[in-house]
Amino acid sequence: MAEIQxxxxxxxxxxxxxxxxxNLTIAxxxxxxxxxxxxxxKSTLLRIIAGLETATSGEVxxxxxxxxxxxxxxxxxxxxxxxxxxxxxLTVFENIGFGLRMQKLPNDEVTQRVERVAGxxxxxxxxxxxxxxxxxxxxxxxxxxxxxxxxxxxxLMDEPLSNLDALLRMEMRAELKxxxxxxxxxxxxxxxxxVEAMSMADRISVMHEGNIVxxxxxxxxxxxxxxxxxxxxxxxxxxxxxxxxxAGAGKWQVSGQTFDGPNTDKAGLQFAIxxxxxxxxxxxxxATAKIVEPLGAHLLVTCQIDEAQFRVILDSDTVVKPGQxxxxxxxSDRVRWFDPETTLAxx
Amino acid sequence: xxxxxxxxxxxxxxxxxxxxxxxxxxxxxxxxxxxIYFLLINTxxxxxxVNSFPKSFVPEFDFSSLQFFAxxxxxxxxxxxxxxxxxxxxxxxxxxxxxxxxxLSRFEFPGKGLFRLLILLTRAFPLPLLALPLAVMFIxxxxxxxxxxxxxxxTTLAIPFAVLITFSLFSGIPIELEExxxxxxxxxxxxxTKVVLPLIxxxxxxxxxxxxxxxxxxxxxxxxxxxxxxxxxxxxxQNLDTSPLHLKFAGGFILVVPALIFIFAVxxxxxxxxxxxxx
Ligand SMILES: Nc1ncnc2c1ncn2[C@@H]1O[C@H](COP(=O)(O)OP(=O)(O)OP(=O)(O)O)[C@@H](O)[C@H]1O
Ligand SMILES: [Mg+2]
Numbered sequence: 368m369a370e371i372q373x374x375x376x377x378x379x380x381x382x383x384x385x386x387x388x389x390n391l392t393i394a395x396x397x398x399x400x401x402x403x404x405x406x407x408x409k410s411t412l413l414r415i416i417a418g419l420e421t422a423t424s425g426e427v428x429x430x431x432x433x434x435x436x437x438x439x440x441x442x443x444x445x446x447x448x449x450x451x452x453x454x455x456x457l458t459v460f461e462n463i464g465f466g467l468r469m470q471k472l473p474n475d476e477v478t479q480r481v482e483r484v485a486g487x488x489x490x491x492x493x494x495x496x497x498x499x500x501x502x503x504x505x506x507x508x509x510x511x512x513x514x515x516x517x518x519x520x521x522x523l524m525d526e527p528l529s530n531l532d533a534l535l536r537m538e539m540r541a542e543l544k545x546x547x548x549x550x551x552x553x554x555x556x557x558x559x560x561x562v563e564a565m566s567m568a569d570r571i572s573v574m575h576e577g578n579i580v581x582x583x584x585x586x587x588x589x590x591x592x593x594x595x596x597x598x599x600x601x602x603x604x605x606x607x608x609x610x611x612x613x614a615g616a617g618k619w620q621v622s623g624q625t626f627d628g629p630n631t632d633k634a635g636l637q638f639a640i641x642x643x644x645x646x647x648x649x650x651x652x653x654a655t656a657k658i659v660e661p662l663g664a665h666l667l668v669t670c671q672i673d674e675a676q677f678r679v680i681l682d683s684d685t686v687v688k689p690g691q692x693x694x695x696x697x698x699s700d701r702v703r704w705f706d707p708e709t710t711l712a713x714x
Numbered sequence: 715x716x717x718x719x720x721x722x723x724x725x726x727x728x729x730x731x732x733x734x735x736x737x738x739x740x741x742x743x744x745x746x747x748x749x750i751y752f753l754l755i756n757t758x759x760x761x762x763x764v765n766s767f768p769k770s771f772v773p774e775f776d777f778s779s780l781q782f783f784a785x786x787x788x789x790x791x792x793x794x795x796x797x798x799x800x801x802x803x804x805x806x807x808x809x810x811x812x813x814x815x816x817x818l819s820r821f822e823f824p825g826k827g828l829f830r831l832l833i834l835l836t837r838a839f840p841l842p843l844l845a846l847p848l849a850v851m852f853i854x855x856x857x858x859x860x861x862x863x864x865x866x867x868x869t870t871l872a873i874p875f876a877v878l879i880t881f882s883l884f885s886g887i888p889i890e891l892e893e894x895x896x897x898x899x900x901x902x903x904x905x906x907t908k909v910v911l912p913l914i915x916x917x918x919x920x921x922x923x924x925x926x927x928x929x930x931x932x933x934x935x936x937x938x939x940x941x942x943x944x945x946x947x948x949x950x951x952q953n954l955d956t957s958p959l960h961l962k963f964a965g966g967f968i969l970v971v972p973a974l975i976f977i978f979a980v981x982x983x984x985x986x987x988x989x990x991x992x993x
Contacts, residue, residue, distance in 0.1 A: 419893050439896040452894035456912045465908075469899035517898065 369520030376425030403574030811876025
């Protein structure tokens with residue numbers, strides 16, 4: 368059992384507040400992805416869990432034990448680094464067996480465990496090589512194998528795939544997910560690639576400027592963003608926003624159209640919809656097409672509604688020319704509302 | 715027409731520039747190599763040939779000069795002293811210099827910039843200026859005329875280099891390697907011995923050898939601070955006007971050779987220290 372609990376963790380570097388009061392619980396065997404823009408504090412949080420950085424305040428618990436005062440080696444964690452950190456003076460075999468040798472395991476057990484994880488990561492034939500004789504993707508596999516060989520309670524990964532090319536990334540993504548699910552470890556995976564996050568995670572924690580804005584399943588993060596930041600960070604292209612003014616109880620006026628919305632007494636809200644949740648119709652929002660991009664599978668049209676930029680994804684058979692006027696109807700169950708002051712979602 | 719002359723001229727200047735370049739290189743090489751070559755010839759010639767004229771340009775491969783050198787009263791003791799002092803300097807400058815280099819590359823601490831400057835500043839005071847007060851102090855503490863006392867002085871001379879070389883070595887090792895070792899069950903110490911040390915050992919050896927050479931070649935402090943336990947440099951200096959020519963040549967040769975070999979062996983790291991990429 369390795370449930371991770373992060374309680375009120377904060378971290379400042381001098382005057383700079385890198386993490387503000389983070390609270391997060393990660394269930395046993397869960398695959399949690401920390402997602403956020405560069406500099407939002409993902410690595411810092413991961414390194415605090417690993418013990419490579421000390422929190423300014425707060426507690427970290429793993430498997431019901433408080434571990435934030437322990438050194439990295441006593442936390443039951445293993446870590447995969449962005450630049451792999453494969454030891455250049457050791458063979459692949461000795462790299463993978465490094466942690467086991469530190470535990471003073473007998474030779475035959477080391478051999479057996481190294482061979483097992485090497486098989487898992489498909490690097491059996493590389494065991495005699497040195498790091499300098501490996502490609503980036505192979506080094507990555509060694510780094511993961513080295514972490515897995517420890518049979519840790521928790522495996523921490525900091526952008527492990529970011530140095531690989533797109534195709535290899537996609538391959539490794541699926542493979543990693545399978546291997547980790549099989550090994551039954553709790554995993555925390557840092558990335559700024561939302562596709563990686565969506566495809567791998569059991570849950571995604573979206574981070575922004577040292578805060579966790581939302582921690583939820585990928586589909587929930589996508590469909591029901593808790594804040595405007597999440598809505599505009601996730602999705603490619605991201606959600607569209609239009610200002611809405613009150614038009615009676617539970618009714619909101621958006622660009623001349625009236626929609627059912629939340630029943631609040633706010634002076635204004637933001638109407639939000641994903642580009643693919645719009646379709647041409649008889650009645651709806653009137654938009655002027657500006658840029659038309661055929662992307663094969665579908666058609667991406669950037670248009671203008673009033674003053675706002677608005678993107679829609681249409682069927683690739685649709686014929687649209689720049690300058691043309693479109694009438695677009697939003698799929699009503701996909702419309703979301705945000706409070707422009709707090710930027711939080713309003714139900 | 716004009717075009718042709720212009721092209722011809724530029725080709726001419728380029729050619730003469732090349733000659734100048736080659737000539738300069740040849741001159742610089744000769745500057746260094748010719749004296750060493752004469753040193754070699756005269757060392758490997760019999761005393762008679764050394765003292766006669768005209769001189770031959772090929773060595774005779776006669777070892778009587780070297781034999782005479784080895785048999786000269788006090789010479790072997792001086793040689794032994796040189797080796798002892800240089801070895802002590804080597805060990806001390808690494809023991810003190812390497813941790814300083816590690817700290818400089820791995821830790822942030824107040825006054826780090828000043829510390830780096832101070833390390834270089836130890837070379838800013840000319841030894842002749844320090845020698846007299848040092849001699850007095852050494853006599854007071856009983857360190858005068860001991861190998862250890864001299865090694866201390868040589869260590870202060872060698873430390874800036876030891877720190878700078880090891881600093882660049884440690885900086886070349888990504889901190890993630892150490893961090894990975896920590897997460898794999900190492901303490902700071904075992905991570906150092908199992909990961910960092912094997913990676914920097916060649917470089918450490920180089921900076922140790924460099925310290926050795928610094929001590930080996932140092933003459934001023936050695937001459938001032940020792941009387942009975944002279945090192946080779948100080949001993950040769952002392953006997954400069956009284957000793958025969960072939961002895962001077964042999965001594966010079968014995969002094970130059972280790973330095974040359976060592977510098978050649980560690981040139982890669984010296985270049986790294988000065989930031990020059992080597993091939
Ligand atoms: N040792 C440090 N000293 C000072 N500031 C730091 C230090 N480490 C990180 N920071 C700052 O803390 C913030 C968060 O850094 P962190 O490395 O956690 O970002 P990140 O989310 O991992 O970004 P990226 O995706 O680029 O890796 C950044 O603004 C960074 O400048
Ligand atoms: Mg990072």
